[in-house]
Amino acid sequence: MTDRLGTTLSRRLVFSGTIVEVSVDRVRPPDGNDLDMEIVRHPGSVVLIPQPDPHHVFLVRQYRHAVARWLWELPAGRIDPGEPVDAAARRECHEEIGWVPRTLERLGAFYATPGYCDEHMVLFRATELEPPDRPAQPDEHERLEARLVTIADAWDLIGRDATTDLKTALGLSLLRQV
16 A cells, blocks of 8 residues: 555546536556546535534525435535635525524534545534624525424434435534534
8 A cells, every 4th residue: 555646647627617617637546557537626615513502403404406305404505716714604604594603613624525526525513693784695596494403303304314415414423522
């Protein structure tokens, strides 16, 4: 086993959208056998665990076309170019649940699907939630329903397969560590 990194020999942009880009990278891995890798490029995102008190959390329900299902999830969203990660967290909390956190605690970060996507997700616990000075403005494509649930009920949703996304399961697991 080696710790050497591969080398990107070339990159060909295949698609550029409003959220992601897709490229095909010609890569020389440490073993020297060149290959093409399809990579989804994403600017990164924040995941919020909004807690008005230690026993409750806000979840949002939204339709996810890629899996053709409505899912209950922790609020999350893209980090805009040049935007500080904590500003993105505050903005997304306001947009998705209509509250603004006075306190953000970074709990960790992860790559959800590093086999083909470079999206880096940063998890924050959001507390001391306050009403905003202006109404929430969700993204144009989002249809969200925010709901305050007990942490036990959030785990129950995962157990019933009503919520199956990684960021929500990981975020709730991190609450056990706090």
